[in-house]
Amino acid sequence: MNKLIAALLISTATLSAAAHAEDELCNVPKSEWQTQDALEQAVKEKGWEVRKIKVDEGCYEVYAKDDKGERVEAYFNPKSFEIVKMQD
Template identity: 50%
Template sequence: MKHTLLAALALIVLGTGSALASEKCTTPRNEWQSRETLEKKLTAEGWKVKRIKVDDGCYEVYGFAPDGRRIEAYFNPKSLATVRQKMED
């Protein structure tokens, strides 16, 4: 029974690691859209962008969401799709 439990825990941990790894942005730099394009997109959606930087191959954006809450979000630099985000409660 202990072996089964350990095997199940190992699968959960390994599965989580691969899920986190899939959040990384791996697009080659020559395929990236510009920061200005991302900023224009977010501004049109009602964001107030304070800073855009590169982190782990993703664009990392700090600013305020349309509802006024502080937000930190990561975007795929090629598609400009949201990879993940953290919002202030």
């Protein structure tokens, strides 16, 4: 009986961790992330004025003004700096 309970607990924990990983927008190991400074430089080269960069949903979330002066909230893949989501 104890072995059955232990097996159920382990499988539940494994499924929970997998579900949490799927909830993340960017699923990139931390060892493969580029730095926030590198991202800031990349978006500045596009003419963006960076207000804040933070980590959210496994991505870099950038609050900025774009080259047209419009507010932007964008999620970037931390490895490739590809935009994976833009907030309206």
